[in-house]
Amino acid sequence: MIKIYKTEESIVNEIEKVEDGCWINMITPTMEECINISEQFDIDIADVRAALDDEESSRVDLEDGYTLILVDIPSIEIRHKQEAYTTIPLGIILADGVIITVCGEETPVLQAFEKRRVRDFSTKKKMRFVYQILYRATSVYQNYLRVIDKRRREIEERISDDTEDKDLIDLHELESNLVYFATSLRANGVVLDRLTRYERLKQFPEDREILEDVIVENKQAIEMTAIYRDIINGTRELLSTIIDNRLNNVMKYLTSITLVMAIPTVISGIYGMNVSGKWMPLSQTPYGFYIVCGIMVLICVIVLLILRKRKMV
Structure with missing residues (x-):
């Protein structure tokens, strides 16, 4: 599925055809759609489809005529018949006059822009838009981390009353979610560090400020992940000790x-x-x-x- 958006006077509108300064949002695109975009903007088909491979790692590739930025964003999936968190790749391609995003599923990171929830958002200011996407991704990470900690507290409150083996399994699942987050956040941190060094990417002072904010928020998310992992590990040991006792x-x-x-x-x-x-x-x-x-x-x-x-x- 391909949707095309363009902002006019700070209002994002969906349009029918590709125009200069527009945003092309590709969600689970077909091979035919990928080929059309690849040929239209002279982009390697492998780069267009890179975000559709869950094993792709975060990176920045400067190619002739376009730039590929690949990062990991948080996602919700069903594991063992219950809601769990993982990460999926998001591809951002800066091509001639347009910005292209590719993702394997609908994500709240991009939906915030589609539904006009982000202020000062313009599809014409490509680097600022990229940094706003990355900022939104780190915000979603932090929101999911708070949800994980809330679930951990719910399990902890049941320790003295009705502790079950299922609570140990749930704690293990929460810890697995944090492992995915920690790995992806560190990889995203490397990408953010590289974006500060590339002179080819045209950036304004305001864009630099947003990038610095993204770096700070990403580091904070990494620290939150480490803290919550330690707390969950301690809770799991306490729970195991109580069950043994x-x-x-x-x-x-x-x-x-x-x-x-x-x-x-x-x-x-x-x-x-x-x-x-x-x-x-x-x-x-x-x-x-x-x-x-x-x-x-x-x-x-x-x-x-x-x-x-x-x-x-």
């Missing part, structure tokens, strides 16, 4: 019950031996059976008191 308490309780139940078993086993009844204590005594039962109950109570004193039950 509860298991130990259950085993200790069952062991104590087994010990108490063994007392009447041993006594009744002795009295059940095939020997002459006259040699068994209390066998000829009136109410001997009840006396033996009372002794067994007394011994069990004494053992229970000892175990409780030692906090075994």
Whole structure:
């Protein structure tokens, strides 16, 4: 799918044909659409389709007649029947008079521009537009990071009440999301650093300020990712320790019950031996059976008191 936009007096409008100073937004484009754009602007077809490969790494390529900027942006996917976060490539191509974006799916990073949520946005100021896209991407990263931390806090609040093995799995999923974010943010940081050094890319002082803001926000997102990973790791260790401690308490309780139940078993086993009844204590005594039962109950109570004193039950 290809949509073409152009700003007039700070208002973005969708247009039918390619014009000078427009933005061509390609979302999951077909091969035919990629070939048309490639031939129209003399761009290598591999560069047009680079963002459609999930394995592509972030980079900046200065080619004859155009520039390719490839970065990773956050995305939502379904893993194990629940919502999770990952990263996907976003290609930004600066061609003759136009800016082209290529992505494998709809993304809130670009939707903010389509729905007029970004101020001072112009498709004619290409480098400023690029930096605004990158700034928006880092903002989405930070929003998703806050959501991840909120989910972590929800799991942490359940630790003292109803801790389950599922919570450990959920923490592992959250940590996996942060690994994807950390890797992509570091790669994007390299791209941002290169953009500050390329003199071929025409930039105004205002554009430089936006780029500096993007670099700062990207570093902040990296720090947030590292902090949240450490916190999740600590929460997971705490959760695992609590589950192990509860298991130990259950085993200790069952062991104590087994010990108490063994007392009447041993006594009744002795009295059940095939020997002459006259040699068994209390066998000829009136109410001997009840006396033996009372002794067994007394011994069990004494053992229970000892175990409780030692906090075994």
